[in-house]
Amino acid sequence: MQKVLTGKCIVVGDNIDTDQIYPGRFLAITDPKEIGSHCLCGVSEDIAANFPEGGIVVAGRNFGCGSSREHAPIALLNMGAVAVLADSFARIFFRNAVNLGLLPVVCKDISRNVKAGDTLTLDLEAGTVKNDETGEVFPCEKLGEQAMNILEAGGIKPLMRAKFGK
Amino acid sequence: MHAIEKILMKNSGKSSIQTGEIVSAKIDFAEINDLYLQTVYSFYEMGGVKVWDNTRCAFVFDHYAPCPDIKSAENHKAMREFAVKNNLKYHFDTNTGVCHQVLAEAGLIYPGMIVVETDSHTTTQGAFGAMGTGCGATDMATILMTGELWFRVPEVIEVRLEGEAPKGVYPKDVVLAVLGRIRADGAVYKAIDFTGSYVEGLNVAGRMTICNMAVEMGAKTAYMQPNQNVLDYVSKRAVRPYEVQFTDKGYHYAESYVFDVSALEPELACPSSVENVHTLRRVISNGDVKLNQGYIGSCTGGRVEDIEIAAKILKGKHIPEYTRLVVIPASREVMLECIAKGYITDLMNAGATISTPGCGACLGAHEGILAPGEVCITSTNRNFPGRMGSTEASMYLASPATVAASMVYGKITDPREFL
Numbered sequence: 001m002q003k004v005l006t007g008k009c010i011v012v013g014d015n016i017d018t019d020q021i022y023p024g025r026f027l028a029i030t031d032p033k034e035i036g037s038h039c040l041c042g043v044s045e046d047i048a049a050n051f052p053e054g055g056i057v058v059a060g061r062n063f064g065c066g067s068s069r070e071h072a073p074i075a076l077l078n079m080g081a082v083a084v085l086a087d088s089f090a091r092i093f094f095r096n097a098v099n100l101g102l103l104p105v106v107c108k109d110i111s112r113n114v115k116a117g118d119t120l121t122l123d124l125e126a127g128t129v130k131n132d133e134t135g136e137v138f139p140c141e142k143l144g145e146q147a148m149n150i151l152e153a154g155g156i157k158p159l160m161r162a163k164f165g166k
Numbered sequence: 167m168h169a170i171e172k173i174l175m176k177n178s179g180k181s182s183i184q185t186g187e188i189v190s191a192k193i194d195f196a197e198i199n200d201l202y203l204q205t206v207y208s209f210y211e212m213g214g215v216k217v218w219d220n221t222r223c224a225f226v227f228d229h230y231a232p233c234p235d236i237k238s239a240e241n242h243k244a245m246r247e248f249a250v251k252n253n254l255k256y257h258f259d260t261n262t263g264v265c266h267q268v269l270a271e272a273g274l275i276y277p278g279m280i281v282v283e284t285d286s287h288t289t290t291q292g293a294f295g296a297m298g299t300g301c302g303a304t305d306m307a308t309i310l311m312t313g314e315l316w317f318r319v320p321e322v323i324e325v326r327l328e329g330e331a332p333k334g335v336y337p338k339d340v341v342l343a344v345l346g347r348i349r350a351d352g353a354v355y356k357a358i359d360f361t362g363s364y365v366e367g368l369n370v371a372g373r374m375t376i377c378n379m380a381v382e383m384g385a386k387t388a389y390m391q392p393n394q395n396v397l398d399y400v401s402k403r404a405v406r407p408y409e410v411q412f413t414d415k416g417y418h419y420a421e422s423y424v425f426d427v428s429a430l431e432p433e434l435a436c437p438s439s440v441e442n443v444h445t446l447r448r449v450i451s452n453g454d455v456k457l458n459q460g461y462i463g464s465c466t467g468g469r470v471e472d473i474e475i476a477a478k479i480l481k482g483k484h485i486p487e488y489t490r491l492v493v494i495p496a497s498r499e500v501m502l503e504c505i506a507k508g509y510i511t512d513l514m515n516a517g518a519t520i521s522t523p524g525c526g527a528c529l530g531a532h533e534g535i536l537a538p539g540e541v542c543i544t545s546t547n548r549n550f551p552g553r554m555g556s557t558e559a560s561m562y563l564a565s566p567a568t569v570a571a572s573m574v575y576g577k578i579t580d581p582r583e584f585l
Contacts (some may be wrong), residue, residue, distance in 0.1 A: 015350055015439060017550040022531035024553070027201045028230065028237040042552045062351035064385065066550060067529070068286040070204055070302035091355050091386050092286055096302035146188050146316065154302055160212035160311065 001152050005082055005103075006121045006132070008052040010166065011111050012043055014060035018067040020082055035071055036078025040043040044147035051079045056120050060111045061103075064093025072142045073097040085110045085129060085140065098147045105129075107140035167409035168322045170357050170389050173297045176411075176422050177280050185420075187319045194279035195405075196223040196309045197203050199265050202284040203241040204303035206248050209310050217252045218313035224256035224274075225249055226265035231524030233260070234532040261521030263523035264465045266290040266298075266378070271499050277392045277410040282309060287547065289380040292360075292388030293373035294396055295410055299387045319359040320386050321420035323348075327364035329428035334582035336475070337372035338467055338565035340364070341379040342433040344425060346443025354384030356420065357432060359413070364427045370399045371469040378466045379547055382440045382445025385395025421473050435563035438551045446568060450578055454510065455562070460485070460539040460573040461554070463494030463521075464528040467566050470503050475511035476570035479517035479584045486576035491518040491569075492534040494526040530554050536561075543572050 020042030022035065029035055040047040040057075043114040057063075057076065063086040064072060073096045076084065083103035085108070105122060109130050114120060119132040127142045143151065153159040167175075171183050178189040198205050217223055225245050230238035236381055242260070247355035249257050262268045265283055269275050270291070277295035280287065284306050291298030298396070299313065309315050325344055358380045365373070373390050392400075392410055400408070433445040450453065462468065462476050473495060484493050493513050495501035501523050504510050510520055517536075527534030528546040536559035549561035564572070567581035574584070 015441075017548070018549040019530070019548070019553045020557075023557075025535075025555075027529075027531065028241055030203055030207070030237075030241070042550075042557055055422070062354070062384065065350055066286065066548060068284055068300040068302050069201060070304060071201075074204070086427075088351055088354060090384055092300050092302060095305060099302065099304045146172065146318075156308060157212050159209065160308060164213040164311070 001154065002024045004121065006119060007054040007082060007118065009056040009058045009114060009118055009120050010047065010051065011058045011114060011116045012040070015045065015062045015065055016059050017065045021064065021072040022069060027069065027071060032078045035075045036051045039075035039079035040111065048079045053080040054082055055080055056122065057081050057084045058111050058114055059084060061087040065090040068092045070096045073100045073102045077096065077102050085122070087111070096145045098150050099156040101151060102143050105140050105150065107138060110138055115140060132136055134138050167414050167418050169295065169391065169413045170258045170322060170387065171319060172277055172298055173280060174317060174319055175323060179270065185319050185321055188316055189319060190314045190316050191280055192314055193282050193309050194222065194258060195269070195274050195281045197265050197269055197283040198225050198306055199284050200225065200227040200238070200242055200245060201331055202303045202306065203244055204396055205284060205306045205310070206244060208307035210302040212307055214307065214311045217310045220253050221255045223310060224254055224258060224261065226258040226268055227260045228264045228524045230533050231260035231522055256544050258520070260524070263358035263495070263500065264466045264468065264525055267469070267496040267500065270294065271403070271497060273405040276400050276404040276406065276408035278408050282306070282315060286381045286476060287378050289385055289388040290374050290465055292377040292380065292539060293370065293390055294400060295390065295392035297387050300381065318355065319344065320355060322357045322359050323353055324419040324422040325358055325360050326362040326422065326424045327360060327427050328424065329364060329426050331364065331427050331430065333585050334432050334567065334580070335427070335430045336565040336567055337368065337375040339433045340427055341376045342443050342563065345379060345382055345440055347384045347435070350382060350439065350441040351384045353380065357385060357389060358383065358385045358389045359389045365440050366393055369395050369471065371471040374469070375466055426523060432565065432568050435514065435549055437560035437562065438549055440548060440563065446578065446580055455578040456541065457543050457572055457576050457578065458489060458568045459534065459542040460491040461527060461534055461538065461542055461546060462566050462569050463492070463496065463526050464490040464546040465496060466547040468494055468496035468500065470500050472545060472566035473500070473504045473509050474507070475567045477510040477512040479567060479570040479581065480574065481512040482515055483574050485517040485573045489573065489576045491573045492495065492521060492527065493518045494533065495523045496522045497523050543569050543578060545569050
């Protein structure tokens with residue numbers, strides 16, 4: 001997996017719950033691309049259509065709180081996001097993201113230090129986020145061993161396929 | 167050691183366990199609800215052939231009960247086919263109710279077990295001294311293949327609830343007060359153990375309501391030491407033998423909070439965050455809050471006790487013209503008991519709309535969706551923007567008594583007026 005990622009970011013607030021990431025009225029949808037087209041529509045209807053491929057979502061505290069719906073990370077990935085940087089994450093969202101290969105990285109106060117449209121470079125091994133616009137560098141938490149093992153395998157599905165020899 | 171640690175230790179086959187350690191634990195029961203056809207997709211994508219144990223997993227069709235559209239009907243159809251193919255011993259179709267409630271009623275929840283469901287409110291099962299936790303579709307597919315899931319052994323926060331509840335204060339008010347203090351992320355990655363004299367005396371329904379809302383503080387799981395009410399409930403139903411676990415004397419909690427329940431009042435979580443908790447008295451002191459809809463139901467506030475108090479408050483009265491009150495019993499068993507006791511008749515005579523047991527409008531799927539600008543008071547668990555429909559609607563979380571009292575006048579009203 002790539003250990004250094006660069007992408008343009010959007011910035012959202014605190015307690016962005018799974019209903020704002022992916023509202024209940026769309027939960028019967030199973031096509032990943034269609035799921036992605038509704039991503040974050042509870043925050044603003046026009047986020048998904050304008051989201052840059054390989055982009056990064058920057059958030060405040062408790063990102064992904066609420067439901068266990070896996071539609072949330074599926075939506076983020078299929079909108080084009082590769083990582084979410086936040087003050088903190090809700091637990092089930094964190095697990096779901098890691099399982100699907102979306103990077104959930106804890107980076108305190110990042111939402112107050114960057115603005116929408118900035119290009120950020122996330123260095124997983126160094127544990128840093130650089131704002132390429134200003135040159136500022138912010139520390140972020142490194143992912144734990146369990147999460148990294150899953151992410152390095154490309155998510156839980158390749159890991160399980162390898163385990164079961166398929 | 168804490169009882170939760172003992173449960174994790176037993177199910178992971180270890181002789182000792184440390185907080186923060188990652189363990190792979192056997193799952194005693196796994197439940198997939200009808201939002202999660204992705205579980206079936208992930209199961210096959212990962213090379214799954216048959217589920218690990220056809221007596222330890224089941225589908226519950228609760229979020230779309232019965233189906234509101236073609237897509238959800240297709241999803242149900244595919245899940246039924248998977249259930250048949252795997253010869254699942256238990257199946258809960260659209261005539262049963264909300265997963266957490268129906269599993270408990272079916273005797274599939276008992277002390278000392280690990281239960282994982284594809285629903286964040288699985289913390290509800292801590293009411294029975296079980297370790298219940300929610301997961302996503304692909305974690306569930308892993309369980310269906312292997313019967314196990316990895317867990318980080320959580321820190322445990324004690325929430326000690328002491329004293330008797332005053333008139334008009336219900337378990338929902340108590341947990342809202344706790345939530346207002348611990349906040350929406352105060353227990354992320356951690357477990358909450360509810361202790362104290364209030365919990366020791368509490369009935370099963372009230373225990374479920376409080377544990378249910380633990381996830382709104384971010385908790386991985388909740389726990390209450392089983393009391394006699396729980397043992398009476400479980401002993402009549404449990405499908406397997408069980409062992410109650412106990413927390414060792416002197417166990418050191420990561421954090422402790424103490425609440426004097428006798429000093430609490432009816433509480434509200436105001437729009438649009440679960441942690442925006444204020445006393446009802448304070449909210450209405452700022453002026454009338456007019457309502458378009460009241461809602462009583464869900465895994466939080468749709469049990470017999472919840473519908474009973476609503477019926478008692480509304481009996482012989484009628485909700486105002488141009489408002490509506492939606493009542494959705496949490497399960498078939500709950501609804502049958504409420505019919506037998508006359509509560510459903512009383513509520514219908516008061517103008518309530520009764521709908522099929524299930525999750526209903528709690529998550530904005532169907533059966534009580536809100537339009538832009540509307541205001542709803544609800545006995546459910548979340549008031550996030552757009553949770554019950556339009557992102558421009560407002561929701562107040564309250565006890566079923568407060569919802570019922572408020573619908574007498576069509577504005578937020580203190581239930582103590584009617585008690």
